[in-house]
Amino acid sequence: MKVPRTRAEDAFVRRLVSVFGNDNVRLDDAERFVHSLGKGYLDLIRAWKGTPSSVPDVVVYPSNESQIEQLFAETANWNFVVVPYGGATTVVGGVESRSGDAKVVVCLDFKLMNRVLSVDEKSLLAEVQPGCLGPKLEEALGSLGLTLGHFPQSFEYSSVGGWVATRSAGTESTRYGKIEDMVEGLRLVTPQGTIKTPLVPASATGPDLRQILVGSEGSIGVITSATLKVRKAPRFRSYAGVLFKRFADGIEAVRSMLQSDIVPNVVRLSDPNETRASMALASHDGSSIAERIGTWFLRNRGYFGNDSVVMILAFNGPPEWVDFERRRALVTCKSFGGFSVGSGPGRMWYEERFDLPYLRDKLLGMGVLVDTLETATTWSRLPSLHSQIMGAFTAAFQELQVPGYAMAHISHEYRTGASLYFTFMAKQLAGREEEEWHLIKNKVTNVIVASGASLSHHHGIGIEHAKWMEQYYGPLGIRVLKAIKHALDPKAIMNPEKLLPAE
Numbered sequence: 001m002k003v004p005r006t007r008a009e010d011a012f013v014r015r016l017v018s019v020f021g022n023d024n025v026r027l028d029d030a031e032r033f034v035h036s037l038g039k040g041y042l043d044l045i046r047a048w049k050g051t052p053s054s055v056p057d058v059v060v061y062p063s064n065e066s067q068i069e070q071l072f073a074e075t076a077n078w079n080f081v082v083v084p085y086g087g088a089t090t091v092v093g094g095v096e097s098r099s100g101d102a103k104v105v106v107c108l109d110f111k112l113m114n115r116v117l118s119v120d121e122k123s124l125l126a127e128v129q130p131g132c133l134g135p136k137l138e139e140a141l142g143s144l145g146l147t148l149g150h151f152p153q154s155f156e157y158s159s160v161g162g163w164v165a166t167r168s169a170g171t172e173s174t175r176y177g178k179i180e181d182m183v184e185g186l187r188l189v190t191p192q193g194t195i196k197t198p199l200v201p202a203s204a205t206g207p208d209l210r211q212i213l214v215g216s217e218g219s220i221g222v223i224t225s226a227t228l229k230v231r232k233a234p235r236f237r238s239y240a241g242v243l244f245k246r247f248a249d250g251i252e253a254v255r256s257m258l259q260s261d262i263v264p265n266v267v268r269l270s271d272p273n274e275t276r277a278s279m280a281l282a283s284h285d286g287s288s289i290a291e292r293i294g295t296w297f298l299r300n301r302g303y304f305g306n307d308s309v310v311m312i313l314a315f316n317g318p319p320e321w322v323d324f325e326r327r328r329a330l331v332t333c334k335s336f337g338g339f340s341v342g343s344g345p346g347r348m349w350y351e352e353r354f355d356l357p358y359l360r361d362k363l364l365g366m367g368v369l370v371d372t373l374e375t376a377t378t379w380s381r382l383p384s385l386h387s388q389i390m391g392a393f394t395a396a397f398q399e400l401q402v403p404g405y406a407m408a409h410i411s412h413e414y415r416t417g418a419s420l421y422f423t424f425m426a427k428q429l430a431g432r433e434e435e436e437w438h439l440i441k442n443k444v445t446n447v448i449v450a451s452g453a454s455l456s457h458h459h460g461i462g463i464e465h466a467k468w469m470e471q472y473y474g475p476l477g478i479r480v481l482k483a484i485k486h487a488l489d490p491k492a493i494m495n496p497e498k499l500l501p502a503e
């Protein structure tokens, strides 16, 4: 583990201790090393090698908003930058300790600000501190028969502040929306003061300030609380699995469902490559006779061909509604040639949904590069974008001369389009891991942005996507975003090099 000496002067550290308390100001190497990393592929490589790209000079644990305001007041006396740190599950370099011009980096970890502050059961609103992780939030809401309904696959380790800061999407976003749809109000402490957005269900008060703060990725201030729209916890859950002979048929079935107001909690349609990989993982010797007979039957009906794909669906709610929606969804699938295979695949995915992403960490230890990337586009552009991205992966593997595999699924569906989520694997080039990853990432992201699809549907921008922001929003759009940053953070102390391209 290579950790450079802290650049924080003793007098600055003494001032931090007077604000945050002795135990909540940490300078030791282990603490600083841990806080230098997120969970992206590059972070894992750096953790593996013990060579982070940059390390915070000091880690502090605020326990209230006033301490953060006092920290910002110190910008008049000291040269430092601030990196907000939630669950550190960012996969785009969101918590990297960049300081541009060699200022001291203060990492603000919200672990101590982790409470559900209040629940308004009448209005179905919960005010939550930024460091509250998914399980703690759902436990508190569950005790009142409520849920937020936001379940990203990083649910166990990611925080409310991180979700709001990155416009996160949960696995049930098709029905419940992304986190930005769940935010009723926010408190944001900026270097220029504190903003509290009004708590109203809707308004006609000019541009939506709240939505400018959501997704700001720590680049203009610190979210110190979010008031979230919660809902009654569903009483019943049902699953379905459907096979299609072609990916195109599955896509049309999903589109038709969403455009007929059939909105399941989860619709996840794998492409042929992901379907083959899932079936290989599922076909272990423990299969029952019934499963084997079923497999034989489907193979003979052409549903296990090279092009066939699997869709899994989940529905939550009152039993009669779930039953009705499930039937409508299956009828739609059938009209596009879908063959229902029962609830098994959906149930299996649901049970493993928080574990699957961490297979990546194990494969890394076996010399395999594994990562994911995602985008979103309209239904009319989705099939061709999928093919173009698969082509870009193939071109990247060829250029690197490594065996590789890419696969995708459609999830997070809307009436107008959907998110495409890719997983890619390649033989790791020992000693050139970062260069290899950048080549693949650049090739694919160039295709995404050139096609007009979203630069990110839910992972956010961080460092890794910042260089494409100008192409994505255009020069005038970027000027607007920079002007907002300048108004709230004129000394540019907030999360340097994230979100916006460098000046």
Ligand SMILES: Cc1cc2nc3c(=O)[nH]c(=O)nc-3n(C[C@H](O)[C@H](O)[C@H](O)COP(=O)(O)OP(=O)(O)OC[C@H]3O[C@@H](n4cnc5c(N)ncnc54)[C@H](O)[C@@H]3O)c2cc1C
Pocket: 038, 039, 040, 083, 084, 085, 086, 087, 088, 089, 090, 091, 094, 095, 110, 130, 151, 152, 153, 154, 157, 158, 159, 160, 161, 162, 163, 164, 165, 166, 167, 168, 169, 170, 171, 216, 217, 218, 219, 221, 222, 223, 224, 357, 358, 458, 459, 460, 462, 495, 498
């Ligand atoms: C295995 C795995 C699965 C994942 N699955 C999903 C998924 O299903 N859906 C999804 O959307 N994402 C997913 N992600 C990405 C990641 O979990 C999300 O981006 C998540 O919202 C980050 O939350 P966090 O608390 O970990 O934030 P962090 O990683 O700590 O921070 C993310 C960004 O937000 C800023 N930030 C954090 N807290 C605050 C605050 N209080 N105020 C201001 N800025 C702040 C940070 O500075 C950083 O720029 C996954 C990641 C992993 C590793």
